[in-house]
Each structure stands twice: as structure tokens, then as C-alpha cells.
Amino acid sequence: DVKVTQSSRYLVKRTGEKVFLECVQDMDHENMFWYRQDPGLGLRLIYFSYDVKMKEKGDIPEGYSVSREKKERFSLILESASTNQTSMYLCASSLTGANNQPQHFGDGTRLSIL
Amino acid sequence: AQKITQTQPGMFVQEKEAVTLDCTYDTSDPSYGLFWYKQPSSGEMIFLIYQGSYDQQNATEGRYSLNFQKARKSANLVISASQLGDSAMYFCAMREPRGNDMRFGAGTRLTVKP
Numbered sequence: 001d002v003k004v005t006q007s008s009r010y011l012v013k014r015t016g017e018k019v020f021l022e023c024v025q026d027m028d029h030e031n032m033f034w035y036r037q038d039p040g041l042g043l044r045l046i047y048f049s050y051d052v053k054m055k056e057k058g059d060i061p062e063g064y065s066v067s068r069e070k071k072e073r074f075s076l077i078l079e080s081a082s083t084n085q086t087s088m089y090l091c092a093s094s095l096t097g098a099n100n101q102p103q104h105f106g107d108g109t110r111l112s113i114l
Numbered sequence: 115a116q117k118i119t120q121t122q123p124g125m126f127v128q129e130k131e132a133v134t135l136d137c138t139y140d141t142s143d144p145s146y147g148l149f150w151y152k153q154p155s156s157g158e159m160i161f162l163i164y165q166g167s168y169d170q171q172n173a174t175e176g177r178y179s180l181n182f183q184k185a186r187k188s189a190n191l192v193i194s195a196s197q198l199g200d201s202a203m204y205f206c207a208m209r210e211p212r213g214n215d216m217r218f219g220a221g222t223r224l225t226v227k228p
Binding site: 009033040041042043045058088090092093098099100101102103104105106107108110 | 144146147149151156157159160161162166205207209210211215216218219220221227
């Protein structure tokens with residue numbers, strides 16, 4: 001089974017802090033994704049990566065950056081956290097970008113910015 | 115433009131009965147993949163079932179089946195013999211050849227009554 005591990009289930013940070021959310025997958029997947037999930041808005045794609053050191057902006061990249069130095073790890077960075085970034089963050093991976101490949105998700109990180 | 119539409123914000127079903135969760139989608143690509151995910155209150159997204167646009171038969175996975183009507187662009191999830199543990203949010207999603215990401219609907223909250 002695919003295992004996608006997010007470093008924290010719950011995280012509380014302060015406004016202005018630099019925040020790192022880590023995600024690791026163990027199945028040699030090419031593609032990795034970061035979403036945020038908010039009530040009534042569903043899942044919105046922040047960034048995705050289709051290869052090491054490659055990244056593409058999703059629908060809502062503002063205020064975020066990402067890093068993929070190794071194939072198995074995809075990090076989401078909040079450069080200067082703000083209260084409107086309080087949300088549930090979900091990391092996912094898929095074997096390839098083909099349209100028959102499901103995305104496999106981590107357990108999510110509930111991030112609160114005070 | 116909204117690509118995935120789930121018109122039922124909430125659904126109730128009696129334990130042991132079947133329930134259908136609706137999903138319609140919009141695409142001009144002849145090749146695409148459709149997926150359903152379950153999200154319990156604990157937050158993780160669990161992949162349930164996949165249907166390819168060229169598949170001749172409806173997909174089935176245990177108690178889950180997908181009622182795929184290509185001409186109507188609908189991909190409804192049918193859960194048979196509902197169990198209390200089926201209470202969760204359910205998301206329909208689509209993956210197209212262009213781009214690597216997946217588009218999600220707003221979700222349907224299913225509650226199974228004892």
C-alpha cells in the first residue's frame with residue numbers, strides 16, 4: 001500500500017512565522033501535490049511537482065512556496081504566516097500524471113495561525 | 115468554470131440500505147479518469163474507486179459501484195448495504211490528460227442512521 005506521511009496532524013503557529021509542512025511518500029511516485037481544504041470551498045490545489053526540483057503553481061499559490069529536493073519529499077512553506085492561512089493542508093502523490101492514476105493522500109495537517 | 119458538480123450537500127441513509135451519491139462533470143477531452151474519495155471526520159482522504167472514460171463496464175469495488183453514464187457526463191457512486199462506518203464526506207474527482215492535477219467536487223456529507 002502507498003504510504004504518504006505528513007509530519008504533523010496539528011500545528012499552531014504565530015502570524016509572521018515561517019512555517020514548514022513536510023510530506024514524504026514511500027512508493028517512488030513521480031507526482032506530488034499540496035492542497036488546502038476549507039469548509040464550503042472543497043480542495044484547492046496550491047502547488048504540485050512532477051519531478052525532483054520541478055514545481056508548478058496551482059490555483060492558489062500566493063503566500064506559499066514549495067521544495068522538492070528528493071523524489072520522496074515535498075515540502076510546503078508559508079513564508080510569513082497569516083491568519084487567513086489557517087486551514088487543513090493535504091499532501092498527495094500519484095505514480096504519474098496519467099489520468100488513470102489515483103492520488104494517494106496523507107492524513108492532513110490542521111494548521112492554526114494565531 | 116466548475117468541472118465537477120456534486121449537488122447534494124448532505125444525504126441520509128438507513129443502515130443496510132443502498133444510497134446513491136451524485137456527480138456530474140464537464141470536459142471536452144475524450145480521455146479522462148473519474149475517482150471517488152471518502153473523508154471520515156479524522157481527515158484522511160481514502161481512494162475508493164476509479165472509472166476510465168473508455169471503460170465499457172461500470173467499476174465496482176466491494177460495496178462500492180460507479181454508475182457511469184458517459185453521454186450524460188455523470189458518475190454516481192452507489193454504496194450498497196450501508197454501514198455506520200460509511201458516515202463521512204464523499205468527493206468526486208476527475209483527472210484529464212492536460213496537466214497533472216485532479217479536480218474535486220465540493221463533496222457530499224453522508225450520514226448513516228442506525
